[in-house]
Amino acid sequence: MITGEIKSKIDSLWDTFAAGGLTNPLNVIEQITYLMFIRDLDDLDNKKKKSNSMLGLNDYQSIFDGQVKVDDDLVVNGDELRWSTFKDFAPDKMFDIVQKEVFSFIKNLKNDDNDSSYARYMKDASFLIPTPGLLSKVVEGLDEVYQLMDADVAKRSDIRGDVYEYLLGKLSTAGRNGQFRTPRHIIRMMVELMDPQADDLICDPAAGTAGFLVESAEYLQTKKKNEIFFTKENKDYFNKKMFTGYDTDQTMLRIGAMNMLVHGVENPNIKYQDSLSDNNIGKDKYSLILANPPFKGSLDYDTVSNDLLKVCKTKKTELLFLTLFLRMLKVGGRCACIVPDGVLFNSTKAHKAIRKELVESNSLKAVISMPSGVFKPYAGVSTAVLIFTKTGNGGTDKVWFYDMTADGYSLDDKRIQVKENDIPDIIERFKHLDKEVGRKKTEKSFMVDKKDIVENDYDLSINRYKEIEYEPVKYPPTKDIIAEIEKLDKESNDALQELKALLKD
Known part of the structure; x- marks a missing residue:
């Protein structure tokens, strides 16, 4: 559940896309998801590397090591594909690398099975962020979201789902087909x-x-x-x-x-x-x-x-x-x-x-x-x-x-x-x-x-099937109720007489 400062950051990120010319809600969600995936790939790779090191193993092969083939015609320095590296580049250089190298890299990312579900559905994915300035602002905004999420490890594991759930609320067609993300x-x-x-x-x-x-x-x-x-x-x-x-x-x-x-x-x-x-x-x-x-x-x-x-x-x-x-x-x-x-x-x-x-x-x-x-x-x-x-x-x-x-x-x-x-x-x-x-x-x-x-x-x-247990209400005897009514009537009448006396004066 996204609340407070995280919610404000996501709202700001949405406004950033709109100001940058990307207004279709589903396109915005897709672009955010791709960038989050790129960042998570970097995090996951680092965790695997540290885990292997702690176990005394040296056989881990990072997907970012050395020269990496990102498509049939392009081989690049793998380190530049890391979020932690390109996020510090100038906007023009960052845009060039993400558009031409990083996005091609994730579209062609394969494991042992070249027909994996990931590879199958990334073939049609498109990088739609139109300008270096917009990409730079979005990368900076997402970094801020992750920093806030890192403060709450329990939420950190499903940040994509939480972001998507909140963004769904911004879609005018949300729920038209009865589709709501389960909390x-x-x-x-x-x-x-x-x-x-x-x-x-x-x-x-x-x-x-x-x-x-x-x-x-x-x-x-x-x-x-x-x-x-x-x-x-x-x-x-x-x-x-x-x-x-x-x-x-x-x-x-x-x-x-x-x-x-x-x-x-x-x-x-x-x-x-x-x-x-x-x-x-x-x-x-x-x-x-x-x-x-x-x-x-x-x-x-x-x-x-x-x-x-x-x-x-x-x-x-x-x-x-x-x-x-x-x-x-x-x-x-x-x-x-x-x-x-x-x-x-x-x-x-x-x-x-x-x-x-x-x-x-x-x-x-x-x-x-x-x-x-x-x-x-x-x-x-x-x-x-x-x-x-x-x-x-x-x-x-x-x-x-x-x-x-x-x-x-x-x-x-x-x-x-x-x-x-x-x-x-x-x-x-x-x-x-x-x-x-x-x-x-x-x-x-x-x-x-x-x-x-x-x-x-x-x-x-x-x-x-649920039964409701009614507790009996105990009322005082009738004579006591009548006595209480008479007492209240007397107090009311006495107050009325005092008011009349004040008006005569």
């Missing part, structure tokens, strides 16, 4: 709840900037480090096979590919694909899906896969994506996804069908209701997190409900950090569901038997 702390909560394993095959069919995949990678690098990097096979699996993300926006694909690369995943499977169409042939494949799909209303039937329509005949994307998740998961695969509240209780045939599918044919684990302010200032929609396991033959016994009322930030448009935060409690309780069975339905969380859900037409809204 990082909500993503982190969902990843913690699902506890990714080193052998998982993870997918986000509506990946956007790849926030769920990035957080999953960071979780595994922290919690499962030994398992991931124990053998070359495990490391290759993590870098090249574990993560898949689909999107239909080329800008998002580029940002997502860069985001993953900077966060230590060399070649994720980030692909252009309409997940709801027949082109998506993924079936019974993934062991973990994490997603916040777009809720953009209705689609045409002819654009949706017939396999999905057979299960849930609807044009609503939120219902189609739930159906898709079940199709893409292998048996035993888990899913945590965000849905709008209407999915939980709307009474249309399609809404009931997908809820019944989750409860009767699979294992619905949890429904976490979130307050409407979670996605502000971009949207005020109420949402929930659904957690389920694909079984294909039932398995729902009891469903865990949690009523989240605070997520660590104010629930207005300002989203200022506050101390009230249910997220640690949600994670703790979910990891010990055996202790939840005896909780009363008047508490923050409780279990609901499957039979109660069935009897309520598969309604999954927490308010259907």
Whole structure:
């Protein structure tokens, strides 16, 4: 969440682009992302070099060492490609190097796989900053943003996502297609709840900037480090096979590919694909899906896969994506996804069908209701997190409900950090569901038997089952109330008589 001085710096950076003649919001976001990626490449390279040195290893080959081939016809001094080097050059020299050398370098940057997702989506990238003066100001402004972010290490890891989330609010079309970046702390909560394993095959069919995949990678690098990097096979699996993300926006694909690369995943499977169409042939494949799909209303039937329509005949994307998740998961695969509240209780045939599918044919684990302010200032929609396991033959016994009322930030448009935060409690309780069975339905969380859900037409809204405990109010005896009224009447009359007397004088 960007606030305070960082927010002011980003606003100033936006104004700098506008004054320099670059006014298309998506172009601005792309150019900022490219420059941040260039800076992060320098940081990441230095960290790897220091790490190898501390381990007494001398086999690290920096991408900036010596003479570097930036395209077919140009070889340059690699040190000049570093952000920490060119940022101190005069504007004209900086512009010449970034435009001709640095940008060509990142467009042609390859790992062992020349058809990596990063290389695939950078081919069409364009350097659009028009003047040396504008580039110099933007580089200086971004440096100031990084200095502020460095003061808060917890936010530093997802600076691209935070900047992008804030910039989205400046787009006049933001939210037109129901696409809002999921706040990082909500993503982190969902990843913690699902506890990714080193052998998982993870997918986000509506990946956007790849926030769920990035957080999953960071979780595994922290919690499962030994398992991931124990053998070359495990490391290759993590870098090249574990993560898949689909999107239909080329800008998002580029940002997502860069985001993953900077966060230590060399070649994720980030692909252009309409997940709801027949082109998506993924079936019974993934062991973990994490997603916040777009809720953009209705689609045409002819654009949706017939396999999905057979299960849930609807044009609503939120219902189609739930159906898709079940199709893409292998048996035993888990899913945590965000849905709008209407999915939980709307009474249309399609809404009931997908809820019944989750409860009767699979294992619905949890429904976490979130307050409407979670996605502000971009949207005020109420949402929930659904957690389920694909079984294909039932398995729902009891469903865990949690009523989240605070997520660590104010629930207005300002989203200022506050101390009230249910997220640690949600994670703790979910990891010990055996202790939840005896909780009363008047508490923050409780279990609901499957039979109660069935009897309520598969309604999954927490308010259907939550009980409110009314405390009886004790009133004084009637005679005491009458005496108090008479006393007040007398005091009022006495005051009125005093006022009349004053007026006579």
